[in-house]
Amino acid sequence: MAIDRIERGRAAHAFQTVYDYITRLPDEKGRKEYVAHLKKVPSMIQVNGLGQTLAFLYAKGGQDHVVYRQLESWLRHNPAEILPPYDEGQNGGFVKTVVNLPSREYRIMTKEALALLNWMRRFAGGLKDDLEQRG
Template identity: 50%
Template sequence: MTLENHRVKIENGRADYAYNIVANTIQKNSPEKNSEYRSYIKKLPSIIQVNGLGQALAFCFSKGGEYKRIYDQIYGWLKINNKEYFPNENEEFVKAVINMDSKEYRVITMEVLALLNWMRRFVDGMVKK
């Protein structure tokens, strides 16, 4: 498999995962919760860029509600596709992230931003203002 094919496969998998979790969330939530969910997904990339992934995840973890749902959805993707960074399943996601070395932290940050980009696209299409 060429590097380009591998990249496309990862991007397609990320898009598929994002579509499925957003569609599932939208289907189960009330319109008010969907509006919150949409708003939080749109805000989270800038929160990560300004404060860093660790602080953004700690914020989501502490806020609960739709933020915690997004936190869990992000972790779900990373457990599937970046499990080498999360060997201890009993460790809290945010704790694993804040204990990473800087190279791993950058890799995971970029992966989370790429996933959120897909989630934002789908939530924009599925939840109307």
Template identity: 45%
Template sequence: MNNTIQKIEGGRAGFAYQEVKNSIASLKKTDEIGLYASYLKRLPSMIHVNGLGQALAFYYTKCQVKQYALIFASINHWLHGQPELKIDRNQHLLESIVEMNSDNYRRITTEVLALLNWMQKFATGMHKDREGGTPHIITDKENAGHE
């Protein structure tokens, strides 16, 4: 993987980790965290079936539910913080998506799916951790015997 891609992916992963960590801290209860992780897992499928605009509009209409609001806010924060995506910081995210050309729409869709991939992984792991089901982390020494 070239250095530029590693930087982009690393930045995305770091952002996703902090967003999920903060979201889970604000939710507190295990069942609330489970719903958050579940809503994160559903969103990529919704995007593939309905398109980014419709999927995000659905999550936006559900923002009275904290988990949906947290997910929408994370995506909004990430996209508005990426100058190369050319999303107007003074414009609502959904308005920007509706007005963009098809090339940029595809680019934004790919970016959101990549972000959600990281967020799902972290949310699933942190949810399991809260439930006391953290998987055993294999050390280098243990791994050496299985190569």
């Protein structure tokens, strides 16, 4: 079924993204901060909207900017052909493109971002705990 394939792809991307980042963090504090950031972003999207949340993450730097880039890496191509081409070298090109989407596409992108973040939160929490147990 197509939906199962999409969900598996989303989960695989979320796992690889989180794994690649969290295993490079040098200490428990950094991993806890990353997990905390992943937990707060879905609420921010629901309260403020995807565009405002992306703008906030983009502007903040640090772990927030990491989450921004991780979302961009998925949403740039998924769902397919929703996001028009944009200049990746231009500062804020991604967020500018998202906030200018027609409302239907904007809602689709919001739903996709929340679905990806759901997987990322799960994997980040589990990987953080696993790395802490290993010492």
